Amino acid sequence: MNVSTRIxxxxxxxxxxxxxxxxxxxxxxxxxxxxQTAEPAFEVKYEKFVLDxxxxxxxxxxxxxxxxxxxxxxxxxxxxxxxxxxxxxHLFEHLLFLESENLGKSGLDKMSSRIxxxxxxxxxxxxxxxxxxxxxxxxxxxxxWAEADKLGFFINTVTEEVLAKEKQVxxxxxxxxxxxxxxxxxxxxxxxxxxxxxxxYNWQVIGSLEDxxxxxxxxxxxxxxxxxVPNNATLVIAGDFDPKQxxxxxxxxxxxxxxxxxxxxxxxxxxxxxxxxxxYYEDNFAQLPELRLVWPxxxxxxxxxxxxDILMTLLSEGxxxxxxxxxxxxxxxxxxxxxxxxxxELAGEIMLITRAYPGTPLDDVYAGVEQAFAQxxxxxISDEDLTRIKAGIETDYxxxxxxxxxxxxxxxxxxxxxxxxxxxxxxxxRYLSVTKKDIQRxxxxxxxxxxxxxxxxxxxxxxxxxxxxxxxxxxxxxxxVAEGRGESFDLSEGAGYTKTPTRFDRTIxxxxxxxxxxxxxxxxxxxxxxxLGIYGIxxxxxxxxxxxxxxxxxxxxEQSDKxxxxxxxxxxxxxxxxxxxxxxxxxxxxxxxxxxxxxxxxQSITISGxxxxxxxxxxxxxxxxMLLAPRWDEKEFELAKQEALSTIAQQRANPGSIADNQYxxxxxxxxxxxxxxxxxxxxxxxxxxxxxxxxxYAAYLSPTVASFHVVGAVDADTVTASLxxxxxxxxxxxxxxxxFESPSHTESxxxxxxxxxxxxxxxxxxxLALAETDPDFYPATLMNYKLGGGGFASRLMQMLREGKGYTxxxxxxxxxxxxxxxxxxxxxxxxxxxxxxxxxxxxILADYSDTFTEQDLENTKSYFIxxxxxxxxxxxxxxxxxxxxxxxxxxxxxxxxxxxxVQNITQQDIAKxxxxxxxxxxxxWLVVGDAETQMPRLTELGLGxxxxxxxxx
Numbered sequence: 001m002n003v004s005t006r007i008x009x010x011x012x013x014x015x016x017x018x019x020x021x022x023x024x025x026x027x028x029x030x031x032x033x034x035x036q037t038a039e040p041a042f043e044v045k046y047e048k049f050v051l052d053x054x055x056x057x058x059x060x061x062x063x064x065x066x067x068x069x070x071x072x073x074x075x076x077x078x079x080x081x082x083x084x085x086x087x088x089x090h091l092f093e094h095l096l097f098l099e100s101e102n103l104g105k106s107g108l109d110k111m112s113s114r115i116x117x118x119x120x121x122x123x124x125x126x127x128x129x130x131x132x133x134x135x136x137x138x139x140x141x142x143x144x145w146a147e148a149d150k151l152g153f154f155i156n157t158v159t160e161e162v163l164a165k166e167k168q169v170x171x172x173x174x175x176x177x178x179x180x181x182x183x184x185x186x187x188x189x190x191x192x193x194x195x196x197x198x199x200x201y202n203w204q205v206i207g208s209l210e211d212x213x214x215x216x217x218x219x220x221x222x223x224x225x226x227x228x229v230p231n232n233a234t235l236v237i238a239g240d241f242d243p244k245q246x247x248x249x250x251x252x253x254x255x256x257x258x259x260x261x262x263x264x265x266x267x268x269x270x271x272x273x274x275x276x277x278x279x280y281y282e283d284n285f286a287q288l289p290e291l292r293l294v295w296p297x298x299x300x301x302x303x304x305x306x307x308x309d310i311l312m313t314l315l316s317e318g319x320x321x322x323x324x325x326x327x328x329x330x331x332x333x334x335x336x337x338x339x340x341x342x343x344x345e346l347a348g349e350i351m352l353i354t355r356a357y358p359g360t361p362l363d364d365v366y367a368g369v370e371q372a373f374a375q376x377x378x379x380x381i382s383d384e385d386l387t388r389i390k391a392g393i394e395t396d397y398x399x400x401x402x403x404x405x406x407x408x409x410x411x412x413x414x415x416x417x418x419x420x421x422x423x424x425x426x427x428x429x430r431y432l433s434v435t436k437k438d439i440q441r442x443x444x445x446x447x448x449x450x451x452x453x454x455x456x457x458x459x460x461x462x463x464x465x466x467x468x469x470x471x472x473x474x475x476x477x478x479x480x481v482a483e484g485r486g487e488s489f490d491l492s493e494g495a496g497y498t499k500t501p502t503r504f505d506r507t508i509x510x511x512x513x514x515x516x517x518x519x520x521x522x523x524x525x526x527x528x529x530x531x532l533g534i535y536g537i538x539x540x541x542x543x544x545x546x547x548x549x550x551x552x553x554x555x556x557x558e559q560s561d562k563x564x565x566x567x568x569x570x571x572x573x574x575x576x577x578x579x580x581x582x583x584x585x586x587x588x589x590x591x592x593x594x595x596x597x598x599x600x601x602x603q604s605i606t607i608s609g610x611x612x613x614x615x616x617x618x619x620x621x622x623x624x625x626m627l628l629a630p631r632w633d634e635k636e637f638e639l640a641k642q643e644a645l646s647t648i649a650q651q652r653a654n655p656g657s658i659a660d661n662q663y664x665x666x667x668x669x670x671x672x673x674x675x676x677x678x679x680x681x682x683x684x685x686x687x688x689x690x691x692x693x694x695x696x697y698a699a700y701l702s703p704t705v706a707s708f709h710v711v712g713a714v715d716a717d718t719v720t721a722s723l724x725x726x727x728x729x730x731x732x733x734x735x736x737x738x739x740f741e742s743p744s745h746t747e748s749x750x751x752x753x754x755x756x757x758x759x760x761x762x763x764x765x766x767x768l769a770l771a772e773t774d775p776d777f778y779p780a781t782l783m784n785y786k787l788g789g790g791g792f793a794s795r796l797m798q799m800l801r802e803g804k805g806y807t808x809x810x811x812x813x814x815x816x817x818x819x820x821x822x823x824x825x826x827x828x829x830x831x832x833x834x835x836x837x838x839x840x841x842x843x844i845l846a847d848y849s850d851t852f853t854e855q856d857l858e859n860t861k862s863y864f865i866x867x868x869x870x871x872x873x874x875x876x877x878x879x880x881x882x883x884x885x886x887x888x889x890x891x892x893x894x895x896x897x898x899x900x901x902v903q904n905i906t907q908q909d910i911a912k913x914x915x916x917x918x919x920x921x922x923x924x925w926l927v928v929g930d931a932e933t934q935m936p937r938l939t940e941l942g943l944g945x946x947x948x949x950x951x952x953x
Contacts, residue, residue, distance in 0.1 A: 054231025087207015116866025168805030229260025297348030391593030564680025761929030788812025
């Protein structure tokens with residue numbers, strides 16, 4: 001499990017590819033096919049050199065966009081910690097962003113906002129910690145300077161006060177990600193029972209609250225000085241840059257940082273089990289019983305890892321997978337089963353997770369698992385299984401390299417753990433070389449009849465659902481108190497430190513390079529005779545195509561007593577066609593290495609996908625078949641309803657989901673269709689029939705309200721030709737979209753939703769504000785940047801997280817479309833500072849218009865102008881651009897128009913916008929948390945007595 005402390009999690013995906021497969025023929029070994037043996041058409045080229053101090057540096061050039069990614073990765077994670085002193089690597093992931101000697105306090109975040117960066121971020125795993133950012137290429141020297149300051153000129157800035165504050169931030173993250181969510185303690189229980197106490201995987205990456213609280217400043221500094229040294233780090237620079245100049249900068253800023261003591265590699269230490277161990281826990285937040293089975297596996301890049309990855313998918317993914325056939329379809333015990341092959345540097349685990357339907361005994365689920373495994377042993381693996389799996393792997397390989405940051409991550413990963421960055425171009429072949437014999441062998445070696453760890457997490461008071469023979473798991477629960485005693489700290493301005501001597505003046509920020517020219521994609525447009533609009537961007541860097549077919553409507557076209565129809569329709573459209581069973585459709589898609597999904601939201605239904613360019617036409621033919629000839633399978637319809645009901649049940653126990661759902665009810669009012677969760681309610685889903693889906697489909701899925709967006713290695717003529725068959729087969733029909741009725745504005749009020757025992761309070765403060773098409777929307781977005789839209793450079797983050805340690809993250813945003821959407825401030829704060837957090841937000845809002853400075857304006861303009869260089873780097877970013885062009889009727893150069901607005905906006909304009917759109921007296925104030933300890937104090941906010949939304953009867 002990666003732990004990311006900077007809001008956006010980062011996944012090193014290639015080492016855990018999502019694969020697809022099923023089983024059929026147990027006897028015939030698959031012959032090699034061209035798809036299985038061909039080398040990838042795309043190669044990641046790189047240059048590597050090593051500084052005298054041991055820092056390993058990798059360069060990868062990619063001039064597709066004027067952007068550059070910089071990633072600094074240390075070969076240290078929670079596995080380098082000691083029992084009783086856990087969480088240090090993750091703690092440093094936080095600390096390294098706060099200050100360094102020459103950037104100053106919050107210097108990296110402030111610089112990132114000025115230079116138009118993606119936001120300095122980081123993540124921690126068991127075995128590595130990385131820091132990264134994508135910037136316009138004119139800021140490369142600045143980033144090299146900043147990363148060197150982080151490595152060589154940081155530790156003196158960590159004082160007792162700084163450490164005390166950041167402990168609270170980390171503890172908030174643990175509460176949010178572990179303690180305050182359903183099944184949050186499951187990985188903890190697995191680790192404690194799979195590994196002995198002295199094994200570095202016995203504890204979780206984030207550590208324990210007790211260890212964090214007990215950590216001394218000297219403990220922390222000793223850990224840093226041992227592990228955060230040049231000879232334990234890899235620096236990767238990827239993107240559009242001059243390698244000769246970059247190399248000179250790397251030497252200038254990193255050469256004088258001294259080498260640390262030699263690092264002794266840790267030996268592999270696989271888990272061993274002599275018997276099966278069963279543990280249970282009654283979960284305060286769970287609504288469904290969860291069964292988790294974990295077997296010892298293999299370490300990262302082990303020769304068996306590739307066959308195990310494929311085995312996991314053979315067993316659990318897709319209609320023909322035995323776990324799906326037995327547990328989901330035949331026995332109908334759960335809506336889905338997942339299996340993962342988790343490979344870490346020292347050891348690995350094979351994990352099965354499923355959440356059963358309410359009231360389902362986990363003994364029944366386990367019996368289904370055994371039956372599914374027996375079915376796999378009997379049925380075996382077909383040639384077709386391997387062919388379609390390997391096609392999917394090829395697509396995933398390219399998708400994971402679609403950004404310069406993705407390439408940087410993976411080069412660092414291979415350099416550290418494979419001791420060879422060139423493995424990035426060879427690991428794909430390891431998957432393509434897996435045979436059926438390999439898969440059968442690893443099944444026998446690692447799963448069949450082997451002991452495992454079993455965890456049963458059940459709702460409070462439902463011990464009757466536990467797996468037989470389970471004993472209580474030891475889980476440390478934090479006690480909730482009304483106020484934060486023992487967690488205060490004082491970040492005094494007077495705390496000083498001794499600066500490290502340097503060969504030159506490092507306090508001078510390097511200059512910008514040549515101003516990059518934003519690469520605004522060329523958009524082409526077309527339209528079919530039936531009214532279907534087509535919008536495309538051709539790009540040839542990777543042999544991939546991303547596409548989406550979007551219909552206006554979604555929830556907006558539903559009836560209040562049948563909410564969830566469009567969501568169920570989206571699910572059912574993926575479950576076969578008139579001539580293809582669900583299993584046959586799935587196989588046809590996977591044989592192309594494609595991915596096609598259908599989803600529904602408040603205002604639209606979208607069919608989206610990714611495919612290899614060479615299979616584009618065949619993929620679109622399948623999309624057309626899914627669209628024009630749904631199967632309307634009764635069994636699949638009932639399974640879809642069960643899945644929706646299961647998700648709704650889980651949301652009812654998740655404080656974050658509760659907050660989102662209650663917030664929309666308060667925004668729009670109970671009777672407005674958009675106040676509903678698009679999934680529906682238990683009552684509405686149970687009331688929906690298959691005929692309701694057919695009626696919605698017949699009435700509303702028309703080319704007159706649809707648009708097709710496509711990005712990738714395909715030209716306009718090919719795209720248009722691929723869609724021509726829809727002209728005759730899909731005639732136009734009128735669809736009347738409902739006129740949006742804006743709810744009448746109500747007085748600002750305070751609401752509370754009680755979740756007894758909540759370790760954090762979820763805050764949702766906001767009101768229904770602007771449509772994106774409103775002339776004030778983009779100016780309001782500019783106004784919001786320094787308030788709460790600018791990440792760590794924003795006032796909300798600086799004051800609630802960096803200044804007070806109340807939260808792991810807080811943000812504000814406008815989210816309108818072609819109808820008004822909300823302005824929302826959202827956060828999860830530690831329970832015992834709920835009032836303090838709300839009061840501070842109110843104070844920040846009240847002061848914002850009067851305290852927005854000329855420097856704030858300069859910073860805002862700099863960010864939006866410079867970030868334009870990287871705004872269309874990825875396929876998804878280009879698709880988002882096409883959505884705006886088609887949905888709003890904007891010209892493709894709307895980005896240039898926005899830049900003119902940025903350049904011309906004034907400090908007075910921002911102040912007026914803040915007074916109008918960020919007024920605390922306009923807001924709905926919603927708190928979801930522990931009412932007994934927190935609700936009484938909220939009366940001090942001056943917003944009246946809190947309205948309890950779920951009073952006890």
